[in-house]
Amino acid sequence: MNYSMIRYVLLKVVELTGALMTLPMMVAAVYGEWEDAEMFAVLVICCFLIGFIGGKVFRPVNRVFFAREGFVVTALSWLLISMIGALPFVLSGTTVSYVDALFETVSGFTTTGASILKDAGAVRYGVQFWRCFTHWIGGMGVLVFMLAILPMADGYSMHLMRAESPGPAVGKFVPRVKDTAKILYVIYIGFTLIEIVLLKIAGLNLFEASTLTFSTVGTGGFSLVSSGCKNYPLAAQTIMTVFMALCGINFSVYYLILTKRFKEAWHCDEMRWYLIAMLGSGSLIAVNIYRAGLVATPYLAFHHAMFTVSSIMTTTGFATLDYNVWPQFSRTLLFILTLIGACAGSTGGGLKFSRLVILVRNVRNELIFTIHPKSMRRVMMDGHSVEGTTVKSVSAYLACYVFIFFGSFLIISTDGFDFETNISAIAATFNNVGPGLNMVGPIGNYGGFSDLSKIVMILDMLAGRLEIMPLLTLFSFRTWKK
Secondary structure: OOHHHHHHHHHHHHHHHHHHOHHHHHHHHHOOOHHHHHHHHHHHHHHHHHHHHHHHHOOOOOOOOOHHHHHHHHHHHHHHHHHHHOHHHHHOOOOOOHHHHHHHHHHHHOOOOOOOOOOHHHOOHHHHHHHHHHHHHHHHOHHHHHHHHOOOOOOOOHHHHHHHOOOOOOOOOOOOHHHHHHHHHHHHHHHHHHHHHHHHHOOOOHHHHHHHHHHHHOOOOOOOOOOOOOOOOHHHHHHHHHHHHHHOOOHHHHHHHHOOOHHHHHOOHHHHHHHHHHHHHHHHHHHHHHHOOOOOOHHHHHHHHHHHHHHHHOOOOOOOOOHHHOOHHHHHHHHHHHHHOOOOOOOOOOOOHHHHHHHHHHHHHHHHHHHOOOOOOOOEEOOEEOOHHHHHHHHHHHHHHHHHHHHHHHHHHHHOOOHHHHHHHHHHHHOOOOOOOHHHOOOOOOOOOOHHHHHHHHHHHHHHHOOOHHHHHOOOHHHHOO
16 A cells, blocks of 8 residues: 555645635635635635645655555545535534534535535625535546646556546546546536526626536536525526536547547437436426426426436436425436436436446346356447446445445434435435435425434445445455555
């Protein structure tokens, strides 16, 4: 285990956290919130000094690290940036306890959007900006951002990208990992700027457009008010629907489009199943809520259904209507979509459509093998054979997912809330969606849970964002054994 390299990366994460806090510091100063501006300034200076001086003093001689170090440093980096990122909530008085602040921060960085705040509209501008900005930071990944801007050992940095990027398999667009990280962020920043401009045109002010964009392209879901997005113009809601759907697609598809490889982009199996599921689910829910008399016109039914489906499937968590009052069919379908999530290589969470496609095709092959024992079939994706190790990793992931899901559900059940609240709370936090059903629905919050339940859901949010394995490696004896 290369401890010196792990320490060096963690110190750079501290330094990076300080640099990122300069933006909310400036926002607080612009709006005349001088106490918050000073608070952010102190945190920026402390983080920079610790990271910069520590990086100079403890500069590693050996920069070689492998998968084990990659998984460990990724999990520790997310824990560290969350612990530091929680300080503005406590120091500003936004939250009373540090556990609440940590819950809100982890929910932000993991792009979950689950909140313990009863009145999000009462949060001051600087802290509100930081709250939504955590979605944007965590959407593409903290270490992916570091790979794009910092000099790292490129031959080994792929281990960091694999540990942090969502999906059963992670590849490079170009030979160098650093260039791959830059391409990802160019696409990410492009989406961000385009949506800010469009939301401004739709009638939102710059602060609203920026913070909602951070939550949209990061597929997070923190809104500026507890009522969600229902009071924004229909044009703004439509723009958000489109960008939520776009950011739920594997970003490698956009790279293929940029390089004019349109045929390869269209033949992405995962993207096609994702779009079919989104349009199909939206249409079914639209018919269901219109026939129930919950919306006035078929157009509004389709508008709100597609917004909600896009929000849930991409694990964003925005809402224009309280879907707690929708018919049982619509609520059940939304719960299923909560578990599936978006595409691998996107900013969304959940099981991912790629894993679902691999599992379904593997089951089909096993069924054929049962009938024809001498047959030889491979799992195919995008016209290529999926490696056996990838199929095994998907099965292992599903097993870990089931154990953690029901273990967490059992623990938080001790708080005494109803079945739908508890199971949807775990589904929403573990899959990085945010809102669930009943008490934790789109107009509810997680403030009523005990500290123990909040800590369980904090770990679930981190496990869901890091695809379980990096976090589990911290608790494995073999990780630390020579």
